[in-house]
Amino acid sequence: MNKSRKITLSEVASAAGVSPITVSRALRDPAKVSPEARARIDEAIRELGYVPNPAARALASGRTDVVGVIIPSVSNNVFGDVTRGIYDALEGSALSVQMGNTRYSPVIEEKLIRVFLSQRPAGLIVAGHDQSPAARAALESAECPVVQLMEVGPAPIDMAVGLSHYDASWAGAAHLLEQGYRAPAFLGAQMDPRSQRRLQAFRDCLAGAGIGIDDPVVTTPEPSSVSLGCRLFADLLSRSPGTDAVLCNNDDIALGVLFEARRRNLRVPQDLGICGFNDLEMMAAAEPAVSSVATDRLEMGRAAIGLIRDRLAGRGQPRGHALDLGFRLMARASTRRGG
Amino acid sequence: MNKSRKITLSEVASAAGVSPITVSRALRDPAKVSPEARARIDEAIRELGYVPNPAARALASGRTDVVGVIIPSVSNNVFGDVTRGIYDALEGSALSVQMGNTRYSPVIEEKLIRVFLSQRPAGLIVAGHDQSPAARAALESAECPVVQLMEVGPAPIDMAVGLSHYDASWAGAAHLLEQGYRAPAFLGAQMDPRSQRRLQAFRDCLAGAGIGIDDPVVTTPEPSSVSLGCRLFADLLSRSPGTDAVLCNNDDIALGVLFEARRRNLRVPQDLGICGFNDLEMMAAAEPAVSSVATDRLEMGRAAIGLIRDRLAGRGQPRGHALDLGFRLMARASTRRGG
DNA sequence: GATACTGATGACAGCGCTGTCATGCGTCAA
């Protein structure tokens, strides 16, 4: 294995006694090369330690094997799971990912989409469906498969995988009411468009049930965390002391509420019902176990890559395909008051 | 903004009335181009919506602006923080990252290192310092800056950022003993080399203190999670009922222990001391707050990129430079027994 | 026996950019 100098495809070709183009084909589409030639080429590749140069390939073919993934945050637990699903599904393919981090800014998102598209990616995954008009236009004229992730909405640009955050949040709110809670509140951090829709569902659900208390909602644009959950809950109690349940925008917040409730000797679920969102692994392990609206984030990532791979393989879904992964209300001890 | 066809550097050049090479220089090293030419070029770039083609650049120059990051897991909380630090520090630079996921396999790690290096990256970040001899050799002859992340050890291949996991774990164990716990146990998941060293420190510390109980250690190669913490702790209690404290390999586990202890009506810290590792944000928010050995994972990622950027800018650290970020024992209520 | 077709392989050019060397011009010391 010669490591000091770059081995090129031509060197492999002469070692195998074929022309460079045949080696290229053996790599890209083995079926087009005779088994004997293939065997000699494979042997030469192994012997020389040849690794293809992706830059040269991209330049010559005008395509890359890179899937762009544009998400608001690399640190958020939720996107961490999605990312894992993406890497999972990439296993065994020649594709790689290029992450872009919008930091929840539509301007950065638009710029990233433009830059990624200019590199002729094999596919593009973007979080949400709230792109700016210009970004949307760019995605519509993209020559690669595009998947909008996290959320299914009215009109996918190309394909979409996710769930209805409105419906999911509604289910959480309805669950609290069913359990007999009469003064539920909403706690939200990182109020991105999906969180806004979740809040809207909460408000609509309460209004629909004729619960007319004055908007027991505490939100913040800060990124979500457990300690933020503690603070938001403390804030809520000082504003709306009569609160008997909280629907949390996500599980970090819910866990913070659980801890803060314990600190204040509030009994969960008797004095306070808690419902989270996403159903992170720890919610079921908590004491008491915390109810949450489960979303399958791993599967979201996997499915997104699956759609792209299928499309690249020519057997993909048509434009406009939306895959609704749904949600599941995980009713646990933290809301089991009986009602 | 013409979006349908790719704008090339030559088109920008003719629009600006200069030669292509001048545009190239204006992009790569603006100081080498006269201010007037630069202004006209910038104008043309904006007007045409030009975006450079990284593949062509990589092919022509033999370099890329990609930093390879090879980590065991994309989902693990710890690496999530490190990754965030990396993205943080990349902000405002032309560099991008390419993630590689070893899934804790030295074989995959070696392969990834080889593949990444063959693409002439701008830099390479690898987790830990337990590379296989072949991988180590490949890294040693790499032409780019290499940073070993997470851990500082005897002989960095090039540069290293991290901490001594042995020392950090020792501090946790010693803290439990100082607080008067006499039968501490160790709970570990995902027993990678760093975890092994943490376990070793625990054993050595207990032995040093003359505590000769028979190895109260429960470990598993499974990935760590809160519910796994519950199970490991249940397991531990059935094996070593006399346990009065646990040092956890990481915070997920510690949180699981906290929940499981509550489920069993064990009082924390009186009946049971709990100390985690890493000090995830939620530990301080828990009730009772959980002690942990804090590591600055964000800074680790940031510093790694910082070292690479400095080196690329020609003002970097010499080979062999190791940056020890240390650790801090966060003594909280979960171990505050007084002793 | 001539034509059409299939399958394996090759020749050639060029993807968009940058490294290297060359050029032309103005400035300064001798």
Add this chain to the structure above:
DNA sequence: TTGACGCATGACAGCGCTGTCATCAGTATC
């Protein structure tokens, strides 16, 4: 005035690979 030097710019070639055609057996069809 001359030569040396620095600065901005340009010409040329080529990075490693693949798309597009062309070629050439070998087989099938009438």
